[in-house]
Amino acid sequence: MTMANRTFQAINPATGERLEPAFAVATEDDVARACILASEAFEAYARTSPEARAAFLRAIADGLESGGEEIVARAHVETALPLPRLRSELARTCAQLRLFAGVIEEGSWVDARIDTADPNRTPPKPDVRSMRRPLGPVAVFGASNFPLAFSTAGGDTASALAAGNPVIVKAHPAHPGTSDLVARVIAASIERCALPRGTFALLFDDGIEVGQSLVRHPAIRAVGFTGSRRGGEALMRLAAQRPDPIPVYAEMSSVNPVIVFPDALRERATSIADGLHASFTLGVGQFCTNPGVVLVPVGTEGDAFVNLLTERTRATAAGAMLTPSISNAYREGQASLAKHGAELVARGSDGTFAASGQAALWQVAAAGTLAEPNLLEEVFGPSTLVVRYADLAEVERFVQALDGQLTATVHALPEELRDHEQLVALLATKVGRLVANQFPTGVEVSHAMVHGGPFPATSDGRSTSVGTHAIERFTRYVAYQNWPDDALPEELRHANPRRVWRRET
Amino acid sequence: MTMANRTFQAINPATGERLEPAFAVATEDDVARACILASEAFEAYARTSPEARAAFLRAIADGLESGGEEIVARAHVETALPLPRLRSELARTCAQLRLFAGVIEEGSWVDARIDTADPNRTPPKPDVRSMRRPLGPVAVFGASNFPLAFSTAGGDTASALAAGNPVIVKAHPAHPGTSDLVARVIAASIERCALPRGTFALLFDDGIEVGQSLVRHPAIRAVGFTGSRRGGEALMRLAAQRPDPIPVYAEMSSVNPVIVFPDALRERATSIADGLHASFTLGVGQFCTNPGVVLVPVGTEGDAFVNLLTERTRATAAGAMLTPSISNAYREGQASLAKHGAELVARGSDGTFAASGQAALWQVAAAGTLAEPNLLEEVFGPSTLVVRYADLAEVERFVQALDGQLTATVHALPEELRDHEQLVALLATKVGRLVANQFPTGVEVSHAMVHGGPFPATSDGRSTSVGTHAIERFTRYVAYQNWPDDALPEELRHANPRRVWRRET
Numbered sequence A, B: 001m002t003m004a005n006r007t008f009q010a011i012n013p014a015t016g017e018r019l020e021p022a023f024a025v026a027t028e029d030d031v032a033r034a035c036i037l038a039s040e041a042f043e044a045y046a047r048t049s050p051e052a053r054a055a056f057l058r059a060i061a062d063g064l065e066s067g068g069e070e071i072v073a074r075a076h077v078e079t080a081l082p083l084p085r086l087r088s089e090l091a092r093t094c095a096q097l098r099l100f101a102g103v104i105e106e107g108s109w110v111d112a113r114i115d116t117a118d119p120n121r122t123p124p125k126p127d128v129r130s131m132r133r134p135l136g137p138v139a140v141f142g143a144s145n146f147p148l149a150f151s152t153a154g155g156d157t158a159s160a161l162a163a164g165n166p167v168i169v170k171a172h173p174a175h176p177g178t179s180d181l182v183a184r185v186i187a188a189s190i191e192r193c194a195l196p197r198g199t200f201a202l203l204f205d206d207g208i209e210v211g212q213s214l215v216r217h218p219a220i221r222a223v224g225f226t227g228s229r230r231g232g233e234a235l236m237r238l239a240a241q242r243p244d245p246i247p248v249y250a251e252m253s254s255v256n257p258v259i260v261f262p263d264a265l266r267e268r269a270t271s272i273a274d275g276l277h278a279s280f281t282l283g284v285g286q287f288c289t290n291p292g293v294v295l296v297p298v299g300t301e302g303d304a305f306v307n308l309l310t311e312r313t314r315a316t317a318a319g320a321m322l323t324p325s326i327s328n329a330y331r332e333g334q335a336s337l338a339k340h341g342a343e344l345v346a347r348g349s350d351g352t353f354a355a356s357g358q359a360a361l362w363q364v365a366a367a368g369t370l371a372e373p374n375l376l377e378e379v380f381g382p383s384t385l386v387v388r389y390a391d392l393a394e395v396e397r398f399v400q401a402l403d404g405q406l407t408a409t410v411h412a413l414p415e416e417l418r419d420h421e422q423l424v425a426l427l428a429t430k431v432g433r434l435v436a437n438q439f440p441t442g443v444e445v446s447h448a449m450v451h452g453g454p455f456p457a458t459s460d461g462r463s464t465s466v467g468t469h470a471i472e473r474f475t476r477y478v479a480y481q482n483w484p485d486d487a488l489p490e491e492l493r494h495a496n497p498r499r500v501w502r503r504e505t
Helices: A028-045 A050-066 A068-079 A083-106 A155-163 A176-192 A209-216 A229-241 A262-285 A300-314 A324-339 A366-371 A392-401 A414-419 A421-428 A468-474 B028-045 B050-066 B068-079 B083-106 B155-163 B176-192 B209-216 B229-241 B262-285 B300-314 B324-339 B366-371 B392-401 B414-419 B421-428 B468-474
Strands: A112-115 A128-134 A138-141 A167-170 A200-203 A222-226 A248-251 A258-260 A293-297 A343-347 A360-365 A383-389 A405-411 A431-436 A475-481 A502-504 B112-115 B128-134 B138-141 B167-170 B200-203 B222-226 B248-251 B258-260 B293-297 B343-347 B360-365 B383-389 B405-411 B431-436 B475-481 B502-504
Touching: A028 A167, A028 A200, A028 A209, A028 B421, A050 A068, A050 A083, A050 A155, A050 A176, A068 A083, A068 A176, A083 A155, A083 A468, A138 A155, A138 A209, A155 A167, A155 A222, A155 A468, A167 A209, A176 A200, A209 A229, A222 A229, A222 A468, A229 A248, A229 B229, A258 A262, A262 A293, A262 A300, A262 A383, A262 A405, A262 A414, A293 A300, A300 A343, A300 A360, A300 A383, A324 A383, A360 A366, A366 A383, A366 A392, A383 A392, A392 A421, A405 A421, A414 A421, A421 A431, A421 B028, A468 A475, B028 B167, B028 B200, B028 B209, B050 B068, B050 B083, B050 B155, B050 B176, B068 B083, B068 B176, B083 B155, B083 B468, B138 B155, B138 B209, B155 B167, B155 B222, B155 B468, B167 B209, B176 B200, B209 B229, B222 B229, B222 B468, B229 B248, B258 B262, B262 B293, B262 B300, B262 B383, B262 B405, B262 B414, B293 B300, B300 B343, B300 B360, B300 B383, B324 B383, B360 B366, B366 B383, B366 B392, B383 B392, B392 B421, B405 B421, B414 B421, B421 B431, B468 B475
Parallel strands: A112 A502, A138 A167, A138 A222, A167 A200, A222 A248, A258 A293, A258 A405, A293 A383, A360 A383, A405 A431, A431 B475, A475 B431, B112 B502, B138 B167, B138 B222, B167 B200, B222 B248, B258 B293, B258 B405, B293 B383, B360 B383, B405 B431
Antiparallel strands: A112 A128, A128 A475, A343 A360, B112 B128, B128 B475, B343 B360
C-alpha cells in the first residue's frame, strides 16, 4: 500500500500567493476506505425514503447558506472569481439541491410502470412492474470553473445523491479549501439526518493518481466529470478497461458555434455584437458554453460587424483566470490559432495577474476551418474566432464537418430559419442545445435543460449534466415480476401510497 | 479495398445438411455503401412523422405475416427450432413492431418538457424545450437463438427504427436465409412507404470482419447485440477505441439464479421442480433467461427436491441445438462444470442430431461456488446447477459474490421475503428483473419489462432490450432555447398538435 504522505496548497491566481492550509493527498488506503464505506452505505442509503433524501439535500443547501460568506471568501482567493459571481453560484448550487429534493419528493421521475397480470391469456401474462433504482457509489470530479455549482456539492453530486447513490468527490486541486468547507457542510448534514457515514467522502490530490484509483475501484458504479477533453478521455479509457466497465459522464469540450444569418445581421448587428462580446468574455471566457466560433457573412455588413466586435474586444479589461496552468493553456490556444492560419483582429488590455486572461478576436475564412480542423478546437478563455462564410451552402459544409457540441446558436429572422430547415436540422444532429437569437452562456437549471451533446462535447451524448434529467444518469431500470405487493417499493404498490404518476396497462 | 468474393451456406443443425443458396460475404465496399446510405437516409428519416414510421413498422409486420409460412419454414431448417415455436416467435416479432408503432403514434415517449420564459426575472429566464431525438444509424447484430424476435426485424431493429434511426443488420450466420427473407419484407415496406433506401440494410458474414467494420464505421452511432459474452465484450472494446466512442447495448451472459427458500420448498416442492425443469430445458435451454443455478437447502427436503429434478431430467428427450458450435460449446460447458468440482446428478437421453443437446443436472455445495467462480459462468443449453446451501446467511454470501444478472428468481412464502428484506434488497442490486414464485424464461414484451442487468449480463445495465423502454437506447435529449414556435418539432409547439403528455413549468 502506497502512503503518499504528501501535501499541496492552493494558489491565489490573482496574486500567485500560496494559500494556507496544506491539504494531504489521499493515499491508496484512503481511496479504498472511502469506497468500502460507500459500498456499505449504499445498501441502507438506497432504501431511504425520498423524504429522507430530500431532507438531506435541503440540509446541505441550508448549511451552504449559513456558511456562505466563509465559503465564498475562500472560493474568491482560490479562483479569483468575483464575489458577486460566487454568491450567485452559491445560490445556484443551493437551488439545484432543492430542485432535486422537490423532484424526488414528487416522485414521478422513477418512471413507474405496471403491466397487470392476465392469467387467462395463453401463455398467462405475468404482473410486471418497473422503476428507476440507484446504480451504486458514484465518483465525482470537481470542476475548476465552477468551484460550487459543478464541484463538491454541485450538479453531479446532487443528482447522484438524490437518486440514492453514495458519492465520493475528488476535489479539484485549484480550490481544495472551498471543497473542504463544502464537504464539512455535507458531513454535518449526514450526521443531522442520521445517514450512513459512507454516503459521502471528499478526497484530495494535486495529481491524477487518486482519481485513477477511484475510477478503477470495484465499488464505483459510475463517474461524473466536468473538465478537459484530455482528462475526460483518460477517464473514459480507464472505465472501459475495467473488468466490469462502468458509465462515465464527462462534459469535456465544445466551441459552441454561433451562426449569424445575413438578414438578422442586417437588422440587429449592434445588439448581436454586444451580446456576443458579453458572452465570450463573461467570467474571463471560462465557461463550457463560451461561444468560441462565430459564423459571419463576407462583405461589407459582415466587415462592419467585425468592426463592432473589434471595438468591444479592445475595450475589454484583462481578468485573472482560474489557475496559472489554465492561463498558460489559453496562451497556447491563442498561439495555435495563429499557427493554423487565423488572423488576430483585436486584443483587449493586458493584465498583471499571476494568471492573466486577455480578450482576443480572431478571424479566418470558412474554407480555412474546413482545411484545418485544429482551428475548431476549444480555446478555454475570452477569445472567439470569426469564420467568414460566402453563402449558406458554405455554412452547411461547415456544419457537416462539425464535431459534437454542447450548443449551437443561430441569429436569424424567422423566415431565414424556415428557408434553411435542412441546415437547421443538420445542426440539431450535432448539439445538445439549440439557441435562437440569444447567447449560449447561462445554463438554466430546470426540467427541460440539456447540457450535453455528442462526443467530444461529452462522453455520453444521450444525457445532460444540468437540469432534472441529470438524475437519470445514476439509475437503471429494475423490474419486479409477480412480486408480493408489500415487498415492492412504494412507487409500485397497488395502493400507490406515494401517489406518483404511473403508466398502468 | 478488400473484395471478399466469398460465400457461405447455412447448415441444418438437425441433419448436418448444407442448405442452398449460398450467401455472399459483404465486402468493405458493401459495408461502406450501407453506412453512407444510412447516413444520408438519417437526415430525412429522422424528420418523418411518427405516423409515417408507425405505418412502416406495421407494413413490416403485415409483410412478415403474409410471408410467414415461408419464413418459418426456412427458419426451421436453419435453426431446428420447432415450427410452433417459430410461429409464435413470428407473432411476437409482429406484435413487437406494432407495439412500437403504437408507442410513437401516442408520442409521450419523447418526454417533452417545456420551461416557459420569465423575462422579468434577473437574469431573464429563457424559454427552453426539450425532447428525445434519434441518434443516427444503428448497427444491429442478429442473435442465433431468436432468428426472428431478436434478429433482422427484432427488438433492436424495431426500437431503433421507431425512434427515427436507420438500421444496418449484420445477419447471424446460422440463419442467413431467414434473415434474407425478413430483409426483403423490410425493403418492400421501405418502398411501399416511400422512405429513403438507406433506412435499412442487411449484411452477411460467417466471420467477424463485417461486424467489426460496421462498428468502426464513422456513420454508426450505436450498436445493438445479443449473443455471447466474448462477442459482446469485443464489440464494447471496438466501440470504446473509436476516435468517437459510441454506445453498445450488448445482452451477453447470465446464469439467472433461482433461490428456493426453505418454507416454500416445504409447501410446493413438486410444482417448483416441475416449473424449474420446464424452464431450464425449454427450447433445449437456449434462452438468455435460462435458470442455470438453483439454490436449494441442504437436508432431507432439499434432497427430495433434487430427486424430483433428477427424475425429470432423466426423462428429458435430447433436442437439436441451434448450431454445431453451440452444441460443442455446451459440451465444453458441461466439462467445465465437472472440472471445477460440480457433481453430475442426472442426464437426459442422448440424441442423434448433428448438433445435439442433452439435458443435465449438476450439484455442488454453496461453498464450492464461492471458491470457484467458474461454476457460475453461463452454460448455454439444457443444464442447471443445484447449489446446496446450509442457511440463508450462506445464500447472502453467494448473492454478495454474484456477478450482474438478467434475472433472479425467488421461490418463497410472503413471510420469508419479509424476514429476509436485506437479502432481497441485495439481490435487487445484481439484476434487471426479480421474479417471485414464477420462472425467468418467457420475457413479456410490454411497457414495464426490463431485460437488462448489470455487467456482464449486459454492457449497459441502465437499459433494457425488450419492452418499450428499449426505444430510449437509440435517442438523446435535445433542447431548443428561445426557438421560434413554427420551427420546433410538433411535440414542443405551443399548440401541442400531437397532444402528447408534456411537463410544463
